[in-house]
Amino acid sequence: MKKKYRIECDLLGEKEISNKYYYGIQTLRAKENFSISGVPLSNFPKLIIALAQVKKASALANNKLGLLDDEICNAICSACDELFAKKYHKQFIVDVIQGGAGTSTNMNANEVIANIALELIGKKKGEYEFIHPNNHVNMSQSTNDVYPTAVRLALYEYLCKLQNKMEVLKESFSTKAKEFEKIIKMGRTQLQDAVPMTLGQEFNSFALMIDDDIKVIEMVKGLVAQMNLGGTAIGTGINTDSKYAALVKEKLEEVTNRPFVTACDLVKATQDTSTFVHVSGVLKSIATKISKICNDLRLLSSGPRTGINEINLPKMQPGSSIMPGKVNPVIPEVVNQVAFQVIGYDTTISLASEGGQLQLNVFEPIIAYNLFQSVNMMCNAFETLAFKCVDGITANEDVCKNQVLNSIGLVTALNPYIGYHNATAVAKEALNTNRSVYDIVLEKKLLSKEQLDEYLKPENMTHPSFSGECKL
Template identity: 85%
Template sequence: MAKEYRIEHDLLGEKRISMDSYYGIQTLRAKDNFSISKVNLSQFPKLIRALAQVKKACAMANNELGLLDDKLCDAICSACDEIVAKKYHDQFIVDVIQGGAGTSTNMNANEVITNVALEIMGYEKGRYDILHPNNHVNMSQSTNDVYPTAVRLALYEYLCKLQNKMQILKDSFFSKAKEFNDIIKMGRTQLQDAVPMTLGQEFNSFGLMIEDDISAIEMTKRIVAQMNLGATAIGTGINTDSKYAGLVKEKLEEVTNRPFVTACDLVKATQDTSTFVQVSGVMKSIATKISKICNDLRLLSSGPRTGINEINLPKMQPGSSIMPGKVNPVIPEVVNQVAFQVIGHDITISLASEGGQLQLNVFEPIIAYNLFQSITMMCNASETLAFKCVDGITANEQRCKELVLNSIGLVTALNPYIGYQNATLVAKEALETNRSVYDIVLEKKLLSKEQLDEYLKPENMTHPTYSKDCKL
């Protein structure tokens, strides 16, 4: 009858480990210690794959330096490849929020890779006399360089995904900008009528805001690609060959097909988490912009009878349990809430970065957790906003036109032709009598009907113009 468990030992004693488990004693202790978020590493597959890629690169470097024999290196690399291929992810059972600066995460990876590799070589799990989690899989490494490097690699992948999702949203806004290009509407400042514009211009500005953020993400990826692998404990590279740091960087690029740069000063890089604060700052900026856009969409679609009602959002679900016929802007609302969460994550990340002491910041797990959450939520929110809202928006063209013609702000377009003083008098009378600017200008014979119609053409009100008829 096969054994049901194995005994493993560590500094603190021994524990029984199920023979079905690929993790070992240190992982099990961490599982018992950190029942915090109830969110395990297995829910972040990009981080697990990144850990396996880092471990493979390290094994390859150690092998080339003659520190790890071919048989063990091949087994470790094969085990890492299987984890990259999404196998054994259920064995990463440690809570993502943990003490120890990520040591539990690193050891979870070391133990799983070791036991998978042992089986590949034909041995039972737990035969650490053949292949050891610390001596072999963790050779030339420390949690303090492995964990942040894996986080950066995972972040790089998350940011690539975010760029793709935001590209979808940008394209949706630009498509609507073309569709609404000729629809005249009233622009507003301080929630008051300002001057005319087109609905296309408004939606084009939304697309450009998203485009700027996509560029910001690209710049952020270059910062994320700077790593401290080879630093080991505090950045001095203790327990490594002098050629190791440069070689392992080359191996990691080979394994990941991503560009990486070894930090100029590994002591500084090991304690400095400001890169993560920069990434979070970009996420905060993205969240702020997208939330502002969602506010605008809700305002522009408000009503339908008593609001602005210049656009119609897709009807996604009934809006009330008591008010028949009510439909709410639920997609912009949920995206607003994602933005609030991302901004809150930024505060946590800033505090965690500031809380680092001396040669290491032990709070990287909460930083990583919040960054991964922010990017994942924003990926989902961007795609949801594009597909379930923006793509289905329609314009109330006649309503837009009526608001322009009835707006006091229309008089601003006539300033160059009738002068500011006359324009002020017209605006005042229009407000007091509830009559249109158009009618009052004709009544006072400030302009002919032909002139007024010409000056109030959409193309003359929504772009820079200069006319020889200008009085100023």
């Protein structure tokens, strides 16, 4: 009769493991110990793939150095390929938040890869005398270089995904900028009327703000690509061949098809998590900026009768359980909340990095979790904002134009032609009498109707246009 369980042992004793599982005793202990977030490693497929990439690159390097025979190397590599294909990801059951500096994550990978490899060579799960999680899958490695390297590999991919989503959002704003380029409106500073601009200029500024951050992400990806693989326990490379660090870097580049760099000093790189703080700071900056844009969209669409009402956001759902006809800006609101969460994650990452001691920062699991969560939420939020909000925005052109014509701020556009003193007098009278700047300037004969119409053309009010013809 086929056994349903196998017995595995470790430093602390023995445990029964169901034969349907590819993980082993150390994974099971971690599952029992870390019932924390309820979020298993399987929720982050990019991290699982990154772990498999590290293991495959290490196997290839060890094989080339003559430390791992061809059959075991090929079996490990094939097992890693299975993980690349997103098979067996459900076997990664450890809570993403864990003690031990990521040891449980590393052992979850070692055990799953070993047992897949064993089956590939016709052996049973747990027959570790043939392929062992530590002796073979983890050869020339330590959690302390495997885990941070895998986090960096995964983070690199997450940042690439974020760039793509930001490109989509940027394009949405750019498209609207072109659509709205002829619509004149009032610009505002301190929420007060300032000077005229076009709605296209406003939306183009949103697109450019996003484009700036896409370029910043590209820069920080270069920092993320610096790894400490080959440093093993504390960066000294103990238990590795002298050629291993350079060779495993070469193999990792082949496996990932990404440019990675071995840090100049592996002791420093093993304990230093400042790159993660830097990346988190960039994510916080992006979130802050996008949240500001969402605030603007909510303000510009406020009303419809008692607000600014310059634009209309797509109507996504009824907005009230008591007020009939009310529709809320729910998409910008949810993106605002994502931004708040990312800002909070940044605080956690900063504290976790500061909490590192001596040659290792044991808090990298919470750093990784918060980084991955930030990027995932931002990717979802930015795509939602683009497709369910920005793409469907329409302009209330008459509202925009009438606000310009009725605004006291319009007089600023006439400063070069009637002088600051006259402009101030006109503004004061317009404010006190509730009359238009246009009518008062004509009444005071400060400009002719032809001059006034020329100077107040949209193209003359929204770009540098003063020729110096009028002497004050």
